[in-house]
Amino acid sequence: QQMWPNDYVSVSSEILREVREFERGSTAAVNAFVQPVLARYLKRLGQRLKDAGNDRQLLVMQGNGGILNASAAERQPVQTVMxxxxxGAVAAAHIGRQAGFENLIACDMGGTSFDVSLILGGTPALSAEKDLAYGVPVRVPMVDIHTIGAGGGSIARVDAAGLLRVGPESAGAEPGPVCYGRGGAKPTVTDANLMLGRVEPSGFAGVSQAHGTEVVAAALGSAIGDPLALDAVGAAAAVLAVAGNQLASAIRLVSVEKGHDPRDFTLFAFGGAGPLHAVELARELGIPRVLVPRFPGITSALGCLLSDLRHDDVHSLWRALSEVDAGEADKIFDDQAARGTQALESYAVPVTGVEVIHEADLMYRGQSHVFRVRVDSPGFDADRVATSFAERYAERFEIILPDMKPVLASLRTTVIGTRQGVDLSLFGESEVAASAGERSRPVYFDGQWLETPLLQRDTLTNGLVVTGPAIVEQPDTTCVIDPGAVATVDDAGNLVIEVGGDNRWPSGGNDGNRPGNACSD
Known part of the structure; x- marks a missing residue:
């Protein structure tokens, strides 16, 4: 600041206390680039809140699943990446724990993207680094999220080779899908869903001049049907099939390729478009059940309310584990915990408790695969750490390397300040029971049109059972319950859908082939 006086200086050693010169430099560069913009925005927002008579602390979400106050976010805006x-992942973990499901695959599908994260034991999986556009690495702790360009607004097209493609180009909100009636001419995933009866124009929030199936059919026919010799319905089904394959591939990246079997998880579907595709996607991957929260379209916003204060600290060692002194490791952990506790106190936000988590990053010498394991401190035990690392390595690669010596890359400490919880029962329970057959329309499932009941989400009472096919509509999303699937409304208003079909799990009395549409208390 003496050499170049200004309000914004980013020091790489303060942002990332870790050996990796390039990653530390790129992370500091991203921080420096974003800092003036975010700092000015937060100052304006804070002032407007004060002018409105709100003197509470302005809190900002972090990419690691925690929150920090505005002044800390102004200093290190890189912590807000993703x-x-x-x-959304934090909300998924919280809602899943309350519903009795601690292992989740959280899928957030909106208008432009599909975000997938893994929830293990009720906690979102974290990564130490993420590559942004053009391969620029940002090395800060963040929830491990894989994103692809596949959402409701993703545009379908036939490429020069005659292959059907969906996304990543998106129609966005303006002009939006063809069915929005705002000038969009290219068919999208949303248009395909409308063509097959899964959604209707009157259900689009904020859309007043929506088109019906005639205009959508013409767009699908000219862009997809004519090149592939399909009618409009066949073109729409093909678009959803390609999109579904892309969504399934994204889930495999965060599960199968990291040593996890999707069949051991529950699919948590949220976002405006997530519940539309959830059951079909779960069946594709052999996932036994789907959990749809009460308000899928605002689940990520809810996550901000559910998040706790969090501070992460890292110290590089890059030393053979056998050479690490236990006293030295405990001293590093103590210093990190003290810094984290001090940081949380500086936020001036009331907490109900403080949790300190110690971890170690390890790798085998000569390899680049780093795994993180929990560590006890005080009482750092190198043998226990080595055993935990070997177990994680074997879980990922299904191989044991007894002759390889682990290297301790770094020690990490996370300090979490637990905030007062949010009572999700505030959403309330409907007092109006749903009844089958009030409204229905033909919906296209697996090559045939089935007359399908249309249910309003706010009429589904706790304990209600809905047998597919059925469509559940609400202002922020539409949920498709495919034939053979059975949905139950739990005590928190979530939809727990047993997908049925050819899965290895017991489906609670429904063999996946039971016909008929029914609602029962």
Whole structure:
């Protein structure tokens, strides 16, 4: 600041206390680039809140699933990278724990993207680094989220080779899909869903001049049907099939390729478009059940309310584990915990408790695969750490390397300040029971049109059972319950859908082939 006086200086050693010169430099560069913009925005927002008579602390979501106050975010805005999707993962973990499901695959499908994260034991999986556009690495702790360009607004087209493609180009909100009636001419995933009866124009929030199936059919026919010799319905089904394959591939990246079997998880579907594709996607991957929260379209916003204060600290060692002194490791952990506790106190936000988590990053000498394991401190035990690392390595690669010596890359400490919880029962329970057959329309499932009941989400009472096919509509999303699937409304208003079909799990009395549409208390 003496050499170049200004309000914004980013020091790489303060942002990332870790050996990796390039990653530390690129992370500091991203921080420096974003800092003036975010700092000015937060100052304006804070002032407007004060002018409105709100003197509470302004809190900002972090990419690691925690929150920090505005002044800390102004100093290190890089900590907010991927904070929106991280909030969704936090909400998924919280709602899943309350519903009795601690292992989740959280899928957030909106208008432009599909974000996938893994929830293990009720906690979102974290990564130490993420590559942004053009391969620029940002090395800060963040929820491990894989994103692809596949959402409701993703545009379908036939390429020069005659292959059907969906996304990543998106129609966005303006002009939006063809069915929005705002000038969009290219068919999208949303248009395909409308063509097959899964959604209707009157259900689009904020859309007043929506088109019906005639205009959508013409767009699908000219862009997809004519090149592939399909009618409009066949073109729409093909678009959803290609999109579904892309969504399934994204889930495999965060599960199968990291040593996890999707069949051991529950699919948590949220976002405006997530519940539309959830059951079909779960069946594709052999996932036994789907959990749809009460308000899928605002689940990420809810995650901001559910998040706790969080501070992460890292110290590089890069030393053979056998050479690490236990006293030295405990001293590093103590210093990190003290810094984290001090940081949380500086936020001036009331907490109900403080949790300190110690971890170690390890790798085998000569390899680049780093795994993180929990560590006890005080009482750092190198043998226990080595055993935990070997177990994680074997879980990922299905191989044991007894002759290889682990290297301790770094020690990490996370300090979490637990905030007062949010009572999700505030959403309330409907007092109006749903009844089958009030409204229905033909919906296209697996090559045939089935007359399908249309249910309003706010009429589904706790304990209600809905047998597919059925469509559940609400202002922020539409949920498709495919034939053979059975949905139950739990005590928190979530939809727990047993997908049925050819899965290895017991489906609670429904063999996946039971016909008929029914609602029962």
């Amino acid at each position: 904070s929106g999707p991280a909030a």
